[in-house]
Amino acid sequence: MKIRKLTLAALTTATLSVTLYVQAADGPHDDAIEARQALMKLQNYNVGLLFAMAKEKIPYDPDVAAEAANNLDALVNLGQSQLWPAGSDSATEGNATNRALPAIWETYPKIVEKSEALTSAVAALVPVAGNGLEAMQDAVGDVGGTCKSCHDDFREER
Ligand code: HEC
Known part of the structure; x- marks a missing residue:
């Protein structure tokens, strides 16, 4: 009787771990997909602070502006070679929910130009972000334009 109970308990634990494992590893690219989305979110948070100051929704603070610009930089x-594996697009079955259009891989390396445009715009923002509202406003507008330009071509619309 005791042994039977033990067996049942052991089986239940085993079933539970298998279920958890399967849930954690749905698709082969899910970790990369989640990591790149987290990177985008961090970019969004930092540029969002600058946009809020640029639109005077929050007061312009040169130290916070400089920090956000440095964070963006x-x-x-960051190296992204492992964040965009082939097959991790929004059209392939079995991936975590994502909005990366197959065009990213089909037209590669076109997306690299978009990525370099962002890097350059941020490099131009860094030295001026803490130099007053007007200087920051122009530079952050350019950064936002490069985000949008890549999203227009390579991110699925909602
Ligand atoms: C070189 C192309 C490119 C550039 C530049 C780019 N993005 Fe993205 N972004 C994407 C793609 C592709 C996705 C969809 C990724 C996915 O769903 O896996 C995305 C997704 C996002 C998301 C949604 C993340 C989520 O949680 O699903 C946000 C927010 C975002 N980008 C913000 C930004 C901001 C802000 C910038 C500029 C500072 C920026 N992106 C620049 C390509 C780009």
Whole structure:
């Protein structure tokens, strides 16, 4: 009787771990997809602070502006070679929900130009972000334009 109970308990635990494992590893590219989305979110948060100041929704603070610009600079210079594996697009079955259009891979390396445009715009923002609202406004507008330009071509619309 005791042994039977033990067996049942062991089986239940085993079933549970298998279920958890399967949930954690749905598609082969899900970790990369989640990581690149997290990178985009961090970019979005930092550029969002600058946009809020640019639109005078929050007060312009040169230190916060400089920090956000430096954070953006670090983010756009991270290596991304492992974040966009072939087959991790929004049209392939079995991937975590994502909006990366197959055009990214079909027209490669076109997307690299878009990525370099962002890196350059951020490099121009860094030295002026803390130099007053007007200088920052122009530079952050250019950064936003490069985000949009890549999204227009390579991100699926909602
Ligand atoms: C070189 C192309 C490119 C550039 C430049 C780019 N993005 Fe993206 N972004 C994408 C793609 C592709 C996706 C969809 C990724 C996915 O769903 O896996 C995306 C997704 C996002 C998302 C949604 C993330 C999520 O949680 O699903 C946000 C927010 C975002 N981008 C913000 C930005 C901001 C802000 C910038 C500029 C500072 C920027 N992006 C620049 C290509 C780009």
